[in-house]
Structure formats: structure tokens, C-alpha cells
Amino acid sequence: xxxxxxxxxxxxxxxxxxxxxxxxLLWVTYYWGIAPDNGLLGVLFGVxxxxxxxVCVVGHELAHSFVALRYGLTVHDITLLPIGGVARIEQVxxxxxxxxxxxxxxxxxxxxxxxxxxxxxxAIALASGVRDAYGFLLLIQGxxxxxxVIHLWIANLMLAAFNLLPAxxxxxxxxxxxxxxxxxxxxxxxxxxxxxxQFLALALIVAGFYTRDVALPLxxxxxxxxxxxxxxxxxxxxALRSLPVGQFALWDSGGVSPDSPLSHAVLGGPRDLAVxxxxxVVGMLWRDEVLARLHQGNSLRVADVMxxxxxxxxVDSSVYxxxxxxxxxxxxxxxxxxGGLYRGIFTSDRLVHVHRYLQERFGTRDRYRGLxxxxxxxxx
Numbered sequence: 100x101x102x103x104x105x106x107x108x109x110x111x112x113x114x115x116x117x118x119x120x121x122x123x124l125l126w127v128t129y130y131w132g133i134a135p136d137n138g139l140l141g142v143l144f145g146v147x148x149x150x151x152x153x154v155c156v157v158g159h160e161l162a163h164s165f166v167a168l169r170y171g172l173t174v175h176d177i178t179l180l181p182i183g184g185v186a187r188i189e190q191v192x193x194x195x196x197x198x199x200x201x202x203x204x205x206x207x208x209x210x211x212x213x214x215x216x217x218x219x220x221x222a223i224a225l226a227s228g229v230r231d232a233y234g235f236l237l238l239i240q241g242x243x244x245x246x247x248v249i250h251l252w253i254a255n256l257m258l259a260a261f262n263l264l265p266a267x268x269x270x271x272x273x274x275x276x277x278x279x280x281x282x283x284x285x286x287x288x289x290x291x292x293x294x295x296x297q298f299l300a301l302a303l304i305v306a307g308f309y310t311r312d313v314a315l316p317l318x319x320x321x322x323x324x325x326x327x328x329x330x331x332x333x334x335x336x337x338a339l340r341s342l343p344v345g346q347f348a349l350w351d352s353g354g355v356s357p358d359s360p361l362s363h364a365v366l367g368g369p370r371d372l373a374v375x376x377x378x379x380v381v382g383m384l385w386r387d388e389v390l391a392r393l394h395q396g397n398s399l400r401v402a403d404v405m406x407x408x409x410x411x412x413x414v415d416s417s418v419y420x421x422x423x424x425x426x427x428x429x430x431x432x433x434x435x436x437x438g439g440l441y442r443g444i445f446t447s448d449r450l451v452h453v454h455r456y457l458q459e460r461f462g463t464r465d466r467y468r469g470l471x472x473x474x475x476x477x478x479x
Contacts, residue, residue: 103178110168113176114157130145153184158208159208164186167186173188175187198273198280203270206258206259209259213259217252223249235249289330296326303322342419343414343415347445347449354375354441362393369390379439384401384404412435421435
């Protein structure tokens, strides 16, 4: 979802429009201009409504994003698609309460907007003498201010209602998973929410077939793909949590002493090295820093260049936790200790070996089924 045309930046969050958004413009041109024979005026009115609705969609995603920022998560961007918006929020495990709060923020904003528009909708209905649903439907057929307000009100109600369905990838699915996690585990809760999402997608396909609405199958495809990606991420996360980092670390004889000349640090080739004193990690020597300072000759010691702000991790730590630490620090390596003493180093290159291990362990033809089986989610 990283591709798209940037149209704004709010609190450091880029708002982008995906190229496929052109499909929405084509639909508006047909629905408001060509089909009812409203001409250019109908097209412009449809574009105006579409813009207003997608402003509400951006507000929905920003509500998620602002709550996520409050919890210290990173929000990469928001991308507008023909069927809605997607906020790319840092994927880290949250407490069930926090996950539910982030998910609930979007629908709440839409309900607030709908509540704010309700008095205006009622005033329009009274002024127009509307007494039943049929009269209400006639109102929204026009291309005037009344039709615009009613469309915007309905759109916000639908955004809230649809997103609160208890199925992935909707917000309701995340809320539902948060509730299930409280009495079960995250993987099983995700599996149930994903199943409901797939069921909803199939229901939309059937509904689209009977109503001849091509938009419903498109929405169902998005739901199925998003549900699959989410479930796969959770399964892989669970697998990485089960793997001790000591199984994949590069075992070392003892790192480099802080009193050694800097030139000794490249005897085996330039690389990231742990700096140890009496077996205890006291810092890291980063490859790029070493290469940048080598021209100063033997006048520099390792202690003059090393990074002292380093936290080692235990051999029994999971690959997942170690990788999260690396991402948080922006570093490509982290020292591994056992009983407080240095034993080796885990680098970003080792993730390739982790990936190969998972492929070999769970098979290449149907690796994800094997992974699910290994996690005890389905029978063998």
C-alpha cells in the first residue's frame, strides 16, 4: 500500500491516493452523469459527493492513526483506494484493550459526523414533507444540497456499520479478536476473525450476483486478501516467537577488546562486532563507523569509536523479540549473551537463514498449511 500520489501530510502521516482510485471516478461518471443522463452537472455533483465521502474516510483512518500514535506506534501512511482507505500502522502486539481502542476510534468518528448531520437531515425531511422511506429515497435522487447532505449522512452511517462487522479486516474484526484474546490466545482469536471475514466475503459475492452490483465482488476480493495477509502475519509471528535466537546467532570467540587498536577490528574483514571486557558486552563496533575512521591509523582504540548505548539479549530470547529490538534501534546487529556473558551476535542477514529454516520445516509447496499445523490450529 506504499504506492500512490501524496496529496497531504498530517502530523507526519502521508495521505496518498492509489492509482486504482481512478476506478471510483469512472464509476461516479457513469452513475451520476451517464446513466441518469445528467450530463456534466451530474458528473461534477458525483465527484463532489465522492470527495466529501473520502474526506470522511480519511478522518476515519486518521482517528485510528492518532490513537495509535498516542500508544507510541508508528503510522507510515494512509492510502485511499476505490473501496475505502488503509492506514499502515506498525504491526506490533498490543494489549486487547489497546487494540480494541485503536479499532474503535474510526467508527466512532463516523458516528459523530452522522450525529452532527442528523438535525440537518431531519430539517430537510420536514421541509420537503417526507413522510415515508419512499419519499426519502426520492430526495437523494436529486443533484442538490439536500441530496448531498443525505448522501453524506448515509455514507458515515454505512462506514461505521460496515466497519463494526466482527470480521477481518474490518475494525469490528479487530475488536472481536481483542475480546477473544482475553479468553483465548491471539492466534486462535485471529483464526476465528479471519474465518468470519472470509464468510462475509463469500456473502458479498452472492449478494453481488443477485443484485448485479459489481462493487460487492470487488469489496469481497479486498476482504479475502486482507484477511489472508493478516492471518499469515499472525502465524509467522507465532512461529518466530517459538524460535530461540541462540539457534540462529553467529557464535563468536569473545568479540573485540575495547583496548585493541581499531585496525584489529578489520582483520577478519569489516563487519559489526561486539566489544567485550571480561566476557561482558560493553558496546558495539559498527562496520560503517570503522571504515570511516580507519584512515586515522593506529592512533585510535576500539573504545574511542565503539557505541556504548547497546543492549544485549539472551540466547533464549525469541527471534521475534530480537528482530523487534533491531527495528526499534535501527541497527543491523545485536549481541547475544548467556548468563550475562557474550556468546555471539545476531545480524539482519541471519533472518534469511530463519526464513530458509521455516521453509524447510514447513515445506515449500504448502508451507503455510504446515505452519498452521505446527501451531496446532488445524488437525494433521
